[in-house]
Amino acid sequence: MNVGIVGTESSHVDHVVRYFNAEHRAGDARVVAVAEATRDVGVSTVVDRADDLLGMVDAVIVADRDGRQHARQAIPFLRAGVPVFVDKPLAASVADAEAIVGAAQQSDTPVTSFSALRWHPRLRELTGQPTAVVTTGPVDPASSYAGVFFYGIHPVELALILAPGPVSDVHVRRVSGAIVATATVGRVAVCVQMVEKVVPFHVLLTTGTSVTAVELPLGPDYLHPGLDAFLDMVRTGKPPVSYEDLLRPVSFLAAVDTAL
Incomplete structure (x- = not known):
């Protein structure tokens, strides 16, 4: 499985790359490319825009720290049938959160997001x-x-x-x-x-x-159970968190x- 990451500023990206590429906790799954990078995270293939990863990866982790960017970054992958994990928060508005979930439902492609x-x-x-x-x-x-x-x-x-x-x-x-x-x-x-x-x-x-x-x-490994859940979603097509429960925290915030 080839995994892509969008956004590298968050320290969570270091955990993700260690999980996949250094410690091989996901078998043969690897982070093969990153987009919209702000720093070197040890992945050799770097592209400019999120949607440049289309055709290169089987699943995507949107790790941009700014939830206002997440809908723009995640929706093209969902429409293309690529499962997505959006690192917290799912979005910074109810409209964006609903747009992400709507794209997942329309394409029958799973998406998830959660606090570790x-x-x-x-x-x-x-x-x-x-x-x-x-x-x-x-x-x-x-x-x-x-x-x-x-x-x-x-x-x-x-x-x-x-x-x-x-x-x-x-x-x-x-x-x-x-x-x-x-x-x-x-x-x-x-x-x-x-x-x-x-x-x-x-x-x-x-x-x-x-x-x-x-x-x-x-x-030190607090992100790993969530990454396990993400991988299980990619393999089974079943999101670990209901879409209703993706929307409730965004609405509250x-x-x-x-x-x-």
Whole structure:
């Protein structure tokens, strides 16, 4: 399998190239080319535009840090029948996220996107029917990579993994050094705390009988379970995350962005 990468600025690209090309964790699958490169990541074939990879690769990872670019970069591959993994966030607007999912559905070509924290092993400790979920993580609302979308996707997606169902109106408060967003999701009270400095990722789950808190430290191979899921999608054609669950975090963050 020949894999292409679009965008190289993110440190995630180093993990991807190590996974495929250095440690051969995906068998004979290799990253063979990159597009829209801003630095050398050890892949010899470099092309200018994302769609220059068409015909060269069997699957694509869109790794551009700016979610505002993702629809432009991903949709041509989906229309051409090439499976795509869009590194977080899927997009920086509901319209772009819906356009990506729509292209996947129209061409019957799978697409996925997720925070690497979705696969964190400590999430298995959170069991029982939740009544409330509180997640915490860093954010930079002034980020040049679409503001709250860049890091805010992590605590938002964590909350929505644990709280299935429709999202009510999102209420946003700006407090000293943090953005606090609350909503009712299905029957679960959700609170997402986005802190404007580097803090650990943290989840607090309340059920009718217990309260469980876990911190989610990132090890050196934290991206690898997600890459395993991406490869399984390419081989089976089945996305690991439902398209509804691709759209919910973008919609939540769009509400936060609008409120700010």
